[in-house]
Amino acid sequence: MQLYLPIAEVSVNAFLILGLGGIVGFLSGMFGVGGGFLITPLLFFIGVPPAVAVATGANQVVASSVSGVLAQLRRKAVDFRMGSVLLAGGFAGSAVGVWVFQWMTRLGQVDLFVQLSYVLFLGLIGAMMLQESLRAWFRAQKGGPVRRSHVHTWVHGLPLKMKFRASGLYISVLPPLAVGALVGFLAAIMGVGGGFVMVPAMIYLLGMPTKVVVGTSLFQIIFVTAFTTLMHAVTNQTVDILLAFLLIIGGVIGAQVGTQVGVRLKAEQLRILLALLVLAVSVKIALDLLIRPSELYSVMPGMLP
Amino acid sequence: MRWLAVVLCLVAAPVGAESIVAGLSQNRVSITADFDGSEILVYGAVKREAPAPEGALEVIVTVEGPATPVTIRKKDRRAGIWINTEAVHVDAAPSFYAVATTGPLRSILSDTEDLRYRITLPRVIRAVGSATEAGDPAEFIEALQRIRLEDRRYRVLQGAVEFVEETLFRADIVLPANLTEGEYRVRLFLTRDGRVIDAQDRVVGVRKEGLERFLYNLAIQQPWIYGLLSLVMAAVAGWGASTLFRLVRS
Numbered sequence: 004m005q006l007y008l009p010i011a012e013v014s015v016n017a018f019l020i021l022g023l024g025g026i027v028g029f030l031s032g033m034f035g036v037g038g039g040f041l042i043t044p045l046l047f048f049i050g051v052p053p054a055v056a057v058a059t060g061a062n063q064v065v066a067s068s069v070s071g072v073l074a075q076l077r078r079k080a081v082d083f084r085m086g087s088v089l090l091a092g093g094f095a096g097s098a099v100g101v102w103v104f105q106w107m108t109r110l111g112q113v114d115l116f117v118q119l120s121y122v123l124f125l126g127l128i129g130a131m132m133l134q135e136s137l138r139a140w141f142r143a144q145k146g147g148p149v150r151r152s153h154v155h156t157w158v159h160g161l162p163l164k165m166k167f168r169a170s171g172l173y174i175s176v177l178p179p180l181a182v183g184a185l186v187g188f189l190a191a192i193m194g195v196g197g198g199f200v201m202v203p204a205m206i207y208l209l210g211m212p213t214k215v216v217v218g219t220s221l222f223q224i225i226f227v228t229a230f231t232t233l234m235h236a237v238t239n240q241t242v243d244i245l246l247a248f249l250l251i252i253g254g255v256i257g258a259q260v261g262t263q264v265g266v267r268l269k270a271e272q273l274r275i276l277l278a279l280l281v282l283a284v285s286v287k288i289a290l291d292l293l294i295r296p297s298e299l300y301s302v303m304p305g306m307l308p
Numbered sequence: 309m310r311w312l313a314v315v316l317c318l319v320a321a322p323v324g325a326e327s328i329v330a331g332l333s334q335n336r337v338s339i340t341a342d343f344d345g346s347e348i349l350v351y352g353a354v355k356r357e358a359p360a361p362e363g364a365l366e367v368i369v370t371v372e373g374p375a376t377p378v379t380i381r382k383k384d385r386r387a388g389i390w391i392n393t394e395a396v397h398v399d400a401a402p403s404f405y406a407v408a409t410t411g412p413l414r415s416i417l418s419d420t421e422d423l424r425y426r427i428t429l430p431r432v433i434r435a436v437g438s439a440t441e442a443g444d445p446a447e448f449i450e451a452l453q454r455i456r457l458e459d460r461r462y463r464v465l466q467g468a469v470e471f472v473e474e475t476l477f478r479a480d481i482v483l484p485a486n487l488t489e490g491e492y493r494v495r496l497f498l499t500r501d502g503r504v505i506d507a508q509d510r511v512v513g514v515r516k517e518g519l520e521r522f523l524y525n526l527a528i529q530q531p532w533i534y535g536l537l538s539l540v541m542a543a544v545a546g547w548g549a550s551t552l553f554r555l556v557r558s
Binding site: 004009010012014062065066067115232233242245255292293294295298302303 | 341345527528538
């Protein structure tokens with residue numbers, strides 16, 4: 004069934020989009036990530052203009068995080084105080100990101116900018132995650148001592164300390180603000196929730212206990228992606244509600260199935276698989292930048308600045 | 309005054325003149341949710357007041373979408389990666405252009421007539437105020453043509469107009485799914501020996517309708533409401549899914 008998207012102004016197969024949302028939802032349910040980092044590149048691939056893909060991707064992440072945070076809330080695994088601090092940073096980062104996005108669009112380098120961000124962040128996080136999860140896996144095989152979860156680092160020496168009861172932390176508000184801002188920025192330019200940056204940063208940088216990490220990250224991602232969606236809708240008019248609707252419907256169904264599969268796999272195995280997936284996406288985008296394109300020219304409607 | 313108009317008509321039309329009587333299958337195209345391209349049938353007849361003169365009679369039909377400014381960018385290798393470097397700006401390039409003829413354009417239309425009526429693709433794309441950041445704008449204009457021919461926004465259909473019984477003709481022009489809204493100008497030309505004998509103009513309106521119209525207008529005119537609506541939709545879907553599956557499982 005063909006469906007004409009009012010904002011993207013392309014005609015797409017509705018079942019293809021539903022399926023796409025379903026597959027990404029399945030993976031996100033299995034790994035506990037928003038899935039924005041997969042949705043946005045896949046939308047580029049089927050011919051949705053990059054600006055629309057990024058803005059609509061953010062909208063889709065809102066739905067998957069709402070669904071995820073409700074599950075975490077029932078387990079009381081959300082640190083609202085930490086979430087609010089991250090959020091304050093997130094809004095600032097997102098506002099800057101939308102502005103940079105507009106500026107890059109004017110320069111005609113938005114595609115490159117988005118692609119480079121994907122290669123850089125996905126490559127970095129994927130490599131780190133792979134290294135860490137492989138080490139954990141070997142350790143589990145050998146049955147060696149488990150590393151302490153709470154390690155004191157330079158982060159704990161910064162001023163403006165604040166108590167985060169749910170996380171059992173007494174640390175400066177500066178690192179959470181910075182992490183939040185980075186994630187907000189990424190949400191705006193990549194159309195992702197930033198869970199793949201947020202989760203490792205919370206564990207390794209802030210030293211938060213793993214049980215509250217996912218819920219707290221999802222909690223703040225809802226608001227950051229909601230803010231990003233709104234900013235894109237108002238400044239660039241690039242949110243396609245029909246496209247988002249199809250992705251969400253496919254996504255929420257896939258996520259529920261994915262969660263069921265996820266509980267049957269071991270945590271280390273899941274992390275290795277996720278790391279490989281993230282790396283694969285990063286390598287694919289990097290190759291596109293390195294290989295000579297078959298058509299050197301591109302046509303964009305609109306004026307030069 | 310009416311007699312004057314009649315006389316003027318008679319004077320203007322020389323003996324043996326030929327003219328086109330033409331019609332379109334539809335004068336509006338609606339882009340609805342299930343829009344997947346459309347087809348316009350252009351049909352007509354050649355009206356003669358005297359026996360046909362020497363030389364073959366040819367028909368050219370053009371369909372032209374609203375013109376928009378476009379920027380053409382060229383990728384180049386910088387520090388190992390391919391990035392956009394040079395750009396050329398074109399003030400008015402039609403978002404859609406199809407030209408259908410009874411024969412090869414080169415032989416049925418002279419250059420001077422082409423220049424006058426702007427029929428072939430290079431004549432249609434006007435490069436005004438280009439060469440802002442590039443060495444050779446002609447190369448960029450060529451690329452614009454090539455890219456748009458490839459994604460069927462521009463089409464050259466030589467021989468696609470059929471003559472039935474010498475004076476009746478028809479042409480089917482397919483409009484792609486990625487149409488731009490606006491007035492589509494349909495022109496018909498009658499040529500003999502490369503010269504245009506008669507020309508006709510028609511207009512087809514292309515508009516988003518129904519849900520598409522509503523959402524598009526909302527997104528442009530009320531971006532705040534539209535953005536909030538997108539968020540509410542996402543939140544309700546997320547909440548609904550989690551509740552629904554919890555009920556199913558318990």
